[in-house]
Amino acid sequence: MTALYAAVEPYANGTLPVGALDELYWEACGNPRGKPALVLHGGPGSGCSEWHRRLFDPALYNVILFDQRNCGRSQPYASDPATDLSANTTDAQIADIERLRHHLGIPSWLVLGGSWGSCLALAYAQAFPQRVTELILFGVTTGRHEEFNQLFREGLRSTHPAAWARRQALVARARIEGDAIEVYSQLLASNDRRVREEAAHEWCLWESATSQWPPSSELAPRFRDPAYAVCFARLVTHYVRHDGWVGDGRIMAGIEKLEAIPAVLISGERDAQAPTEIAAEVHNRWPRSDLVVVDNAGHSANNRGIEREIVRATDRFAGRANAAG
Numbered sequence: 310m311t312a313l314y315a316a317v318e319p320y321a322n323g324t325l326p327v328g329a330l331d332e333l334y335w336e337a338c339g340n341p342r343g344k345p346a347l348v349l350h351g352g353p354g355s356g357c358s359e360w361h362r363r364l365f366d367p368a369l370y371n372v373i374l375f376d377q378r379n380c381g382r383s384q385p386y387a388s389d390p391a392t393d394l395s396a397n398t399t400d401a402q403i404a405d406i407e408r409l410r411h412h413l414g415i416p417s418w419l420v421l422g423g424s425w426g427s428c429l430a431l432a433y434a435q436a437f438p439q440r441v442t443e444l445i446l447f448g449v450t451t452g453r454h455e456e457f458n459q460l461f462r463e464g465l466r467s468t469h470p471a472a473w474a475r476r477q478a479l480v481a482r483a484r485i486e487g488d489a490i491e492v493y494s495q496l497l498a499s500n501d502r503r504v505r506e507e508a509a510h511e512w513c514l515w516e517s518a519t520s521q522w523p524p525s526s527e528l529a530p531r532f533r534d535p536a537y538a539v540c541f542a543r544l545v546t547h548y549v550r551h552d553g554w555v556g557d558g559r560i561m562a563g564i565e566k567l568e569a570i571p572a573v574l575i576s577g578e579r580d581a582q583a584p585t586e587i588a589a590e591v592h593n594r595w596p597r598s599d600l601v602v603v604d605n606a607g608h609s610a611n612n613r614g615i616e617r618e619i620v621r622a623t624d625r626f627a628g629r630a631n632a633a634g
Contacts, residue, residue, distance in 0.1 A: 312617040313363040325412055327378070327405045328396050334382035335375035335409055339367035344627055345415045347406070348374045349433075351424030351448070354544030355531075356381025360611070364421065364619050369627040373418070375409060377402055377429075380540050387547075388539040390498050390505065394547050399452075399554040403433050410440065417442050419626055421619070423610050424448040424583065425548070431591075432555055434570060435563040444567070444598075445622045447575035447615060448608050449588035451560040452553035460582050461490055461549050465519060468581060471526070472518035479511045494546040497539060509538035512545070522579035522607030564594040572598040573622040575615060577606030 319336035326332050336357075348361045357374040365372045378397045379387040386392060410418070417440045422430030427446040434441040450456055458464055466473045477489065485492045496508035513532035518524045532538045548554070572595065576588040585602055592600040601622075603614040610616065 312613065312620045313360075314366055314620070315363070316359055317362055317367045319362075324384075325375075325405075325409055327408060328401065330385065330393070331378050331396065332384045333375050333378065333405060333409065334384075335373065335413075337413070338362045338372045338374070339365060339370045341371055343367075343369050343371040345371050345373065345418035346623070347410075347418045347420045348372065349406075349420065349422035349426035349429050350374075350377065350381075351422075351426045352380065352541055352544055353377060353425050353548050354380040354387065354541040355425075364616075365623050366627060370623070373409070373413065373415070375405075378405065380544060386536070386540055387543045388505075388536040390500055394544070397544070397547065398551075399429065399432055399548075402429055403436050406433050407437060407440075416440075419443045419445065419623075421445040421623070422447075424450060424608065425553075427583075428452045428553060428555065428560060431560050431563075431567075435560070435566045438566055438570060441567075441570055443626045444570055444572040445575070445619060445626070446572065446588075447610055447619060448580060448583045449574050449576060449591055450583045451587060451591065452555035453561065454552050454557045456583075456587065457549050457552055459584075460519065462488060465581060469518055469524055472515050472524065476511055476515045479508065490546055490549050493542065494550055497543040497546060505539050506535045509535065509542040512542040513538045516541075516545075519581050520608040522577065522581075522605065522609075524581075561590070561594070564591060567595060568597065570597060571626075573601060573618075573625070574598055575601045575603065575618045575622070577608060577612065577615060578602050578604050579606060580608045582608040 319338050322336035324332050350357045356376045376383040420430045428450045480489050480492045483492050517529040574588045576585040592598045601618050606612045606614050
């Protein structure tokens with residue numbers, strides 16, 4: 310039996326101009342007079358979905374979702390090689406969140422983020438701790454260089470040898486100087502659609518393999534749309550090339566700024582993309598955080614155990630006893 314709440318439709322949505330060229334899509338779901346909550350999706354580049362809406366009791370929460378720069382329903386879309394990503398940085402995203410909060414007239418909110426969204430949530434909360442009432446993070450990452458290396462360069466070579474070899478095969482054929490991140494980044498920005506889509510397909514096979522437990526050899530359904538796959542892969546490589554623009558260790562060094570904020574950190578026991586050790590290190594530096602490790606779960610939040618713990622956390626911060634058990 311699912312722990313998720315029933316699907317709901319937004320009661321309001323719109324677009325918000327940010328910067329000179331970018332425009333964000335946002336939506337609000339649930340109870341307009343409920344407890345405000347902000348969702349930060351992963352990727353970067355995944356976009357928000359109906360699944361995110363179902364993590365909250367719609368009678369108790371006013372849930373705000375938005376697609377981060379250049380993905381989802383925000384414009385311009387990163388799958389187009391003409392889309393300039395130079396203004397898409399973590400500091401710009403933090404400014405976007407604050408602009409959205411002002412636009413909606415919300416004094417403060419609970420912030421929920423998964424995977425990349427957990428790193429962005431931590432960075433935002435450190436910049437504006439007075440605007441964050443609680444944090445719920447899953448697949449916890451902090452943007453350190455060692456974390457990016459573990460996932461995207463050499464770290465998973467021994468644990469995912471077949472997926473690693475396939476991803477590297479395209480690097481060898483490309484004859485481009487640099488590591489896998491640099492090579493894929495250039496291929497994904499090619500003016501040749503076939504080149505972009507082949508690179509995105511191979512990149513997303515890697516993402517599919519490393520996010521699942523047990524590891525999967527199949528392309529995840531969300532990546533079957535070539536435009537989505539190119540957008541996702543281009544934004545991920547854009548951020549990895551720059552270590553997420555958070556400076557090596559900046560997030561971990563600033564944990565003390567969150568000391569007044571209660572939090573729940575949720576980690577899959579078998580998470581290859583964001584090992585439990587990262588969440589445990591954050592937890593050990595953050596007295597008001599609780600760490601929950603879900604047995605036999607990987608990085609993907611589409612796991613009943615992880616879903617149950619996320620909903621348990623949203624229910625807890627809404628003052629509702631969780632019926633999921």
